[in-house]
Each structure stands twice: as C-alpha cells, then as structure tokens.
Amino acid sequence: MASLINIGLSGASAAQSGMHTTGNNIANVDTAGYSRQQNIQNSKSSIREGQVFIGTGTTLADVRRVYNNFLENQLRTTNSLSSEANAFLDQVSPTDKLLSDKDTGITGALQSFFTALQSAGAKPTEDASRQLLLTSAQALSKRFNTIAAQLNQQNTNINGNLSSMATQVNNLTATIANYNDQISRVSSLQGSPNDLLDKRNEAVRQLSNLVGVDVVEREGNLDVYLKNGQSLVLGKTTNTLETVNSPTDPTRSNLVLNRGTTKIDITNSVSGGEIGGLITYRNDVLEPALNELGRVALVVADRINSQLAQGIDKNGDFGATLFNDINNATMMAQRSIAKAGNNAATGSLNVNIKDTGKLTTSDYQVTFTDDNNYTVTRLPGGTAVGSYKLDETPPPVIDGFTLEMNGGLPSKGDSFKITPTRGAAGSLDTVLTDPKRIALAAPLTGTSGAGNQGTGIIGQPNLTSMIDIYDSAQRTELQNGLKYSTPVKLVFGDESTNPQTYKIHNAQGDEIGSGTIIPGQENKLQINVPMVDASGNPVGTPQKNITFEMTVAGSPKQGDNYTVGMTGAGSADNRNGQAVIDLQTKATVDVGPNGKGISLTDAYGKLVENVGGKAAQAKLDTEATGALQKSAVAASASVSGVDLDEETGNLIKFQQYYTASSQIIKIAQEIFTTLINSL
Numbered sequence: 001m002a003s004l005i006n007i008g009l010s011g012a013s014a015a016q017s018g019m020h021t022t023g024n025n026i027a028n029v030d031t032a033g034y035s036r037q038q039n040i041q042n043s044k045s046s047i048r049e050g051q052v053f054i055g056t057g058t059t060l061a062d063v064r065r066v067y068n069n070f071l072e073n074q075l076r077t078t079n080s081l082s083s084e085a086n087a088f089l090d091q092v093s094p095t096d097k098l099l100s101d102k103d104t105g106i107t108g109a110l111q112s113f114f115t116a117l118q119s120a121g122a123k124p125t126e127d128a129s130r131q132l133l134l135t136s137a138q139a140l141s142k143r144f145n146t147i148a149a150q151l152n153q154q155n156t157n158i159n160g161n162l163s164s165m166a167t168q169v170n171n172l173t174a175t176i177a178n179y180n181d182q183i184s185r186v187s188s189l190q191g192s193p194n195d196l197l198d199k200r201n202e203a204v205r206q207l208s209n210l211v212g213v214d215v216v217e218r219e220g221n222l223d224v225y226l227k228n229g230q231s232l233v234l235g236k237t238t239n240t241l242e243t244v245n246s247p248t249d250p251t252r253s254n255l256v257l258n259r260g261t262t263k264i265d266i267t268n269s270v271s272g273g274e275i276g277g278l279i280t281y282r283n284d285v286l287e288p289a290l291n292e293l294g295r296v297a298l299v300v301a302d303r304i305n306s307q308l309a310q311g312i313d314k315n316g317d318f319g320a321t322l323f324n325d326i327n328n329a330t331m332m333a334q335r336s337i338a339k340a341g342n343n344a345a346t347g348s349l350n351v352n353i354k355d356t357g358k359l360t361t362s363d364y365q366v367t368f369t370d371d372n373n374y375t376v377t378r379l380p381g382g383t384a385v386g387s388y389k390l391d392e393t394p395p396p397v398i399d400g401f402t403l404e405m406n407g408g409l410p411s412k413g414d415s416f417k418i419t420p421t422r423g424a425a426g427s428l429d430t431v432l433t434d435p436k437r438i439a440l441a442a443p444l445t446g447t448s449g450a451g452n453q454g455t456g457i458i459g460q461p462n463l464t465s466m467i468d469i470y471d472s473a474q475r476t477e478l479q480n481g482l483k484y485s486t487p488v489k490l491v492f493g494d495e496s497t498n499p500q501t502y503k504i505h506n507a508q509g510d511e512i513g514s515g516t517i518i519p520g521q522e523n524k525l526q527i528n529v530p531m532v533d534a535s536g537n538p539v540g541t542p543q544k545n546i547t548f549e550m551t552v553a554g555s556p557k558q559g560d561n562y563t564v565g566m567t568g569a570g571s572a573d574n575r576n577g578q579a580v581i582d583l584q585t586k587a588t589v590d591v592g593p594n595g596k597g598i599s600l601t602d603a604y605g606k607l608v609e610n611v612g613g614k615a616a617q618a619k620l621d622t623e624a625t626g627a628l629q630k631s632a633v634a635a636s637a638s639v640s641g642v643d644l645d646e647e648t649g650n651l652i653k654f655q656q657y658y659t660a661s662s663q664i665i666k667i668a669q670e671i672f673t674t675l676i677n678s679l
Contacts, residue, residue, distance in 0.1 A: 003047065003056055004668040010057030011661030014041055017060050018654035025642045026651075033202025035067045035640040036647075037194060065194040069217075071636045072201060076208040076215065078629040080272035083209045085625045087277025089618040091154065092285050096615035098150060099289070100608045106296065107604060109143040112136050114584045121440055121577035125314070125570060130435035137322055138430040144297045148426035151290050158278050158286075159243070159253040165210050165275050166241040166255065172207045173224065173238045176200060180221040181236045187220055207232075212272015228269035230257050247340040248365070248417040252282070283380065285614055287422075291361040292607040294421035295589065297428045299600060301326050302356040303583050309469045311439030311576030316569030318467070318479045319439025319576070324429040326353055327470055333406065334423050336366075339415040347407020349416045357591035358400030364418035366403065368410040374403075379417070440577035441567045443482060444548055449561040454495065456556030460575065461527075461564050464547045481531035481539060481546050487565030488512070488529055492556040495519060500556070504529075508536070519555040527564070 018039050028034040040062040046053035102108040116136035120129040179200035186193040200222060207213055212227040224233040232239055239259045246252040246267075254267040255275070270276060301323035308319040325331075335351035349366065353359070363379040369387075376385040376398055388396045388403075390410075395402035401420050432438070444461040463482075468474045486507065493501040499516035504527065506512050512530055517523040529546045531539040550564070567573055584601060591597035598606065 003054075004671075005665055007055070007057035008661045008664030008668060010044065010059060011664065012658055014039070014058050014060060015654045015658035015661055017063075018657065019651060021063055022647050022650045022654060026644065026647050029642040029644060033198050033205065034642070035065045035194070035198050035201075036642045038064045038066055040064050062191070063194065065192065065197060066640050067197075068636070068639045071632070071639060073215065075629075075632040075636045076205060076213070078625065078632040079205060080208045080212040080276075082622070082625040082629040083273045084212070084271070084277040084280070085618065085621040087274040088281050089615070089622045091158075091278065091281040092611065092615045092618050095151070095154070095285060095289065096608075096611050098147060099611055104143075104147070105604075105608065106140075106143055106147065106293075107601070107608070109136075109140045110300075110584075110601060110604065113140045114581060117577065117581050120438065121574040121581060124440045124574045124577060125572055127435055130314075130438050130440075133438060134430070134432065134435050137432070140300070141323065141428045141430045144293070144300075144425040144428045147293060148290065148423075151286060151293070152426065154286060155251065155282065158282055161278055162253050162255060162275065163243040165278075166243050169207065169210050169232070169275075170238070170240045172203050172210070173232045173240070175203045176207070176222060176224060176233050177236050177238045179203065180233070184220055184236075208273060210273045211270060211275045226257075226266065226269075227271050228266060230264065230266060245340075248415070249337055249419075255279075285611060287363075288361055289607060289611055290425070291363070291419070291421045292603070292610075294424035295356075295359050295361055296600060296603050296607070297425040298326055298353060298359065298421060299356045299588050299603070301424075301428055302353070303588050304580060306467075306469050307576065307580045307583065308439045309467045309475070310443060310463065310579070312441040312443050312567040312571065312573075313439045314436040314570055316567075316571075317437075318443070320432055320434075320437040321469060322430060322432045322438070324427070324431045325470070326356075326424065331423070331427055334427075335401075335418060335420055336403075337417045337419070339417065342414045342416075343411040345408045346410045346414050347405050349418075350404045350406045351418055351420055352395075352402045352404060353400060353420065354397050354402055355400040357588055357597060358397070359421055360399050360590070361421065362399070363422070364398075364420070366416045366418055368412060368414045370412050371409040374410075376418075438577075441571040441573035442575035442579075443567060444486070444564055445567045445571070445573060446550060446562055446564045449563070452557070452560040452562075454492075454557035454560045455554035456492070456552060456560055456562075457554045458562050459551035459553075460573075461548045461550040462575075464526075464549055465545075477531075477539065477544075478546070480533065481544070482566055484534050484536070485529050485532050485546055487563050488527070489561050489563050490525075490527075490552075491561045492517075492558060494558045495555055502556075506530075517552050517556075522551055522553040525550050525552060 021037050021039050025036045039060060041058050042061040044056040044059050046055050097104070099105050113133075113136040116129070116133040120126075120133040123129045179196055183193055183196050183200065186196065204213070204215060204222060204224065207224065213232065214225045214227065216223045216225070218235075221235045222233070223231065223235065225231050230239070239257055242256045242258050242263070243253040244256050246254045254265055255270055257264045257266050267279060270279065305321040305323055308322055311319045313319055332350040332352055333348055336349040338346070338348065360378075364385070365377045365379055365382075366374050367377075368374045372390050373387065374390065375387050377383060378385055385398060388398070390403075390405055395404060399420075403418070442460065443463050446458050446461050448456075448458065465478055467478050488507070489505045490502050491505060493503070498519065500519050501514060501516050503511050504513040504515075506529070513528060515525060517525070526549050527547065529548075531544040531546055533539055548564070552562075585599050587595070587597035588600060589598050589603040
C-alpha cells in the first residue's frame with residue numbers, strides 16, 4: 001500500500017507543480033521579456049517484483065524555460081533596425097515640413113520679395129512700393145534666420161539625446177554584466193535561473209533599441225559587441241559610452257567608447273538603434289541642409305547687393321547694399337574651426353567668399369604641412385582638392401573662397417575645419433532702412449540732342465565696368481570716375497558716307513574717341529571713357545577707363561548728337577531694378593566653368609526635394625522594418641510567449657491530474673483499511 005500511496009503522492013505533487021508553473025505563466029502574461037515555462041517530469045526508479053519491474057511514480061526533473069536563441073537574435077536585430085528607422089523619421093519629418101511648407105519655407109518669402117521688387121520697379125518713384133520692398137526683404141532674411149535657428153536647435157537636441165542615450169546604454173550594459181555574474185554563480189550551484197535569464201535577455205533587447213549590437217554566448221555569459229566589433233560587455237566587465245565635443249567642430253557631440261586605458265571615437269562607425277538613426281540624420285540631412293540653406297542665403301545677399309550697387313537710388317547716389325556684408329570680420333572668422341590641439345601660437349583662419357556662384361555645400365579640412373603650405377580636402381568623403389601656399393598673391397580661390405591667416409603663423413600638423421556656408425542663413429540681415437536708397441535706376445542715361453534731324457534711335461547705355469562691393473577702394477574709385485568723367489557726347493559725321501563716323505567728346509568738349517556705324521542697321525557700340533578725378537586729372541597709370549555699351553539704330557544726320565550721363569535723382573528709370581528681378585531665374589548657384597548653373601528658386605527647390613526624398617524613404621523604411629519587427633515579435637511569442645487559452649487548458653489538465661492522483665491515494669487508503677479490518 002505504501003508504494004501505491006507514494007505513486008499517488010508523486011502524481012499529486014507533479015500536478016501541483018504543473019499548476020504552480022501554469023499559474024506563474026498566467027500571472028506573467030504581460031511581463032516584458034518573460035519566457036513561458038514548462039515542467040519536465042521523469043519517472044522514478046522501478047521496483048522488481050518477480051520477473052517484472054513496477055513503476056513507483058513520477059518526479060519533477062526541471063522547470064524548463066521555453067526559448068529559441070535564433071528567434072531572439074532575429075528579434076534584437078529587427079528591434080535595432082526599427083528603432084533606427086523611427087528615430088530618423090522622427091527627425092526628418094519636421095525638417096521636411098519646415099522647408100517645404102509655404103508658410104515656413106523660403107520659397108514663399110522669396111516669391112514675395114521678388115513680387116515686391118516687381119511692384120517697386122513698376123513704380124520706381126513711389127515711396128510706398130519701395131517701403132513694401134524693404135519689408136519683404138526683412139521678412140526674407142528673418143525667414144532664413146528662423147529656419148537656421150530651428151535646424152541648429154535640432155543639432156542641440158541631438159547632442160542632448162546622444163548624451164542621454166549613452167547614459168542609458170551604460171546603465172543597461174552594467175545591468176547585463178551584473179546578470180552575467182548572478183547567473184554564473186547561481187547556475188553552478190542551483191541549476192538554471194529562468195527569471196534571471198529572462199531579465200538579462202530583456203536588458204539586451206532594450207539595449208538593441210538604443211544601438212545595434214551583436215551577442216555571443218560564452219560559458220553562460222552574454223558578451224555584447226557593437227556592430228563595429230568593439231565590446232560593450234565581456235562577462236562581468238563593461239566598456240562605457242561617453243559624449244564629447246568633436247575636436248574639429250565643438251558644436252557637434254561625438255560618441256566615444258571608454259575602454260579604461262584608451263578612448264575610441266566611434267561616431268562614424270556606430271549603427272543601428274536610436275543612436276544610429278540620430279547620427280545618420282545629422283550626417284545625411286541636417287548638416288547638408290544647413291550648408292545648402294546657407295549657400296542660398298549667401299547668393300541672395302551677394303548677388304542682390306552686387307546688382308543694387310551698380311544702380312542709382314532716388315537721391316541720385318550710387319546704390320546701397322540691402323543685406324549685410326557677407327565678408328564682415330565676424331562672419332569670415334566663424335567659417336573656420338581650429339582643431340583641438342593646434343599650436344597655441346597659431347592664429348585663426350579667415351574664410352573670404354569671393355564667388356558665391358562657385359560655392360559648394362561641402363565642408364573642408366585644411367591641414368598645414370608647414371607654416372606656409374597646406375592641403376585642402378572635402379568632407380565628409382575626404383576628397384583631395386589641392387595643395388596651396390599662404391603667401392600666394394592673390395590668394396588662390398578654392399571653390400569660391402580664399403583662406404588667410406589672422407594672427408600667428410601655423411605650425412606643421414595644425415588643422416582647421418572650414419564651413420563656408422553653414423552659418424550664413426542664421427547671419428543674414430536686412431541692413432537698409434531708407435527706401436529712397438534702393439537703387440532701381442541704371443547708372444547711365446542716354447538722351448538725344450534737341451536739334452537732331454535724322455532718324456537715329458539710341459538704346460539706353462549699359463555700364464559694363466562692374467562695381468565690386470567687397471573692394472571699397474575699387475568701388476569708390478569707379479563711382480567717382482562715373483561722377484567726374486561723364487557726361488560724354490557722341491556727335492555723328494556726314495550721313496552720306498558708309499560707314500558713318502562719330503566722335504566722342506568729354507564734358508569739357510575734348511575729343512576722347514571715335515567710331516563708325518552702318519546707317520539703317522542696329523549697331524552695338526562699345527564706349528571707353530578715360531577716368532578722371534574731381535580736378536579733371538587722369539586716374540591710374542596707365543589711365544583707367546570706364547566702359548559701357550549702347551545701341552544706335554536708324555540713320556543719324558550730320559551733327560546729330562547723343563549725350564550719356566549719370567542718371568539723376570528721382571528718375572523713373574527701372575533698369576537696375578529689372579536686373580535684380582532677373583536674378584530670380586538667372587543661373588547664380590553652382591555655376592560651372594561653362595557658365596551653367598541653377599537659379600535661387602531651383603537651388604532651394606533642390607534642397608526641399610532632397611529632404612523630401614529622404615523623408616519619403618524614411619517612411620518606407622519605417623513601415624518595412626516595423627513589419628519585420630512585428631513578424632519577429634510574433635515568431636518569438638509563438639515559442640516563448642504565454643498563450644492564455646493554452647494555459648487555461650493546462651490548468652484544467654493539471655487539476656484533473658491532481659484529482660486522479662488523489663483518487664489513487666484514496667483507493668490505497670481504502671485497500672489498507674479493508675486489510676486492517678479483515679484482520
């Protein structure tokens with residue numbers, strides 16, 4: 001009877017253990033990382049009765065954790081990919097909306113500016129339309145400032161997020177290492193600690209959401225490596241992540257792996273997870289967008305200022321600049337960043353924009369091989385641009401800019417990061433406040449002599465001597481030259497000769513040149529006027545000239561004359577304003593050697609298109625990786641997850657199992673009682 005009772009007791013004990021395990025599964029159905037458990041039973045040793053062996057019941061061999069390592073690795077991988085895609089999408093979507101929306105992007109403000117310019121050009125003598133143009137210019141510059149500020153704020157947020165995430169990674173790796181230690185100690189004495197194993201796996205899953213990792217099981221420990229092969233966890237030891245200011249750009253945070261005795265910059269090699277998504281966004285979208293936006297801002301300021309400087313304002317003076325000087329001392333200094341570790345005696349490097357049409361959206365690395373020679377490479381690819389000398393005269397123009405030392409000479413190995421366009425959008429400012437100073441009129445005006453008898457018709461003169469707004473000496477010289485060297489008069493000779501001659505006279509009536517035309521045709525004249533100062537003395541050695549071109553059509557009579565002089569105050573002429581309007585569609589950005597390029601509108605449209613394309617691709621990537629993650633979660637749950645229907649069935653099974661085992665005990669008791677009573 002004792003063996004029958006023991007069999008019943010073992011069955012009841014096994015059923016009770018099964019109900020405990022099933023209950024534990026049900027209780028942890030929503031516990032993150034929990035793997036369902038199963039009881040493993042073995043039969044007890046049999047007893048020999050005669051020629052046969054009779055069983056003695058069952059025993060609980062193990063409570064097994066239902067787990068598939070392949071599915072777990074797949075889940076970690078898809079978690080990492082999905083987190084990376086979502087982090088990238090979360091950053092790029094607002095940027096796409098910011099740049100493309102008509103109320104927040106540049107396109108609307110740029111169109112409003114040129115619309116106001118057209119209105120002012122149509123009514124050049126009206127102060128109200130000029131004031132509207134100033135207001136539109138201010139709105140345009142503020143729009144550039146606002147977008148740049150938001151993009152720079154994104155960079156600041158990314159720096160903060162990277163620092164926070166590095167701390168989370170360190171906490172998780174410390175937790176994993178601690179679990180490794182506990183599991184090793186428990187496993188050697190008490191078997192498999194299922195709950196600790198689940199918690200360790202959940203910590204690794206959470207880590208994979210932050211950064212892409214590879215996991216290797218070694219002697220019961222989980223060693224965790226970054227995708228670049230650097231270790232985060234080795235058994236009970238960990239390496240930590242830190243964020244530091246980039247040595248080449250203090251406004252950017254870099255990720256550093258601290259291995260105790262050494263530190264390794266892993267910014268460009270880390271991938272996966274939210275950290276990978278943020279770094280990819282910063283490298284592929286944020287920095288190129290800031291550079292492209294800055295390039296457009298530089299072209300807007302440079303080309304509009306340059307064209308306005310060629311004209312005459314309502315006061316009869318040469319044009320003032322509408323926007324701030326793109327080459328003021330502060331802006332030139334901000335375009336270069338000295339690398340940490342440069343010689344303390346080395347000065348700063350000024351970046352002077354010479355040709356905005358040649359600017360690219362790249363950053364550059366300048367490295368000095370000695371105190372005079374330096375090499376330039378484009379970033380981020382590291383493409384070599386060339387080798388140059390500081391003492392070259394004039395300084396070499398590199399992709400539209402020149403480099404000049406400000407202060408002490410550099411030492412061998414000194415390096416600078418050059419960002420020619422990045423800060424331009426945030427620095428753009430409308431500096432003109434007087435609407436009368438907007439130069440809408442062309443500088444020269446041609447008039448026909450009152451007594452002309454022929455059918456000659458002249459086209460208005462076009463000044464071909466360009467004023468350099470960034471060379472104050474040249475600008476002053478040319479403007480004074482125009483003031484004192486004009487008006488000039490063209491007097492035509494005998495109309496019966498073919499070609500017909502004409503002579504050019506200065507303001508004093510002296511002949512300074514001559515030429516010929518073909519009567520009855522449109523003739524394009526190139527006129528050179530010797531430049532003089534206020535006293536009538538020649539300017540320059542040899543004497544410098546002012547050049548302009550004009551057309552003469554029809555047939556002037558002998559003695560007919562035409563006078564070309566500076567445009568006076570209050571002129572209704574709008575030719576210079578029209579030249580500014582033409583900049584809206586003129587190829588002014590990314591101009592190649594053949595003169596081909598794109599317009600301001602197209603350049604900004606290209607930026608919007610690029611960011612929009614990356615946003616669309618990010619959405620597709622998010623959907624794809626999300627689907628993969630859901631599939632991996634479902635696959636893992638099908639093996640390790642708790643199914644309440646299944647557990648309910650198990651609960652009923654074990655309940656019946658327990659009842660049946662109890663009946664065995666009861667029968668054994670009854671048999672024993674009957675036996676006792678019979679005696």
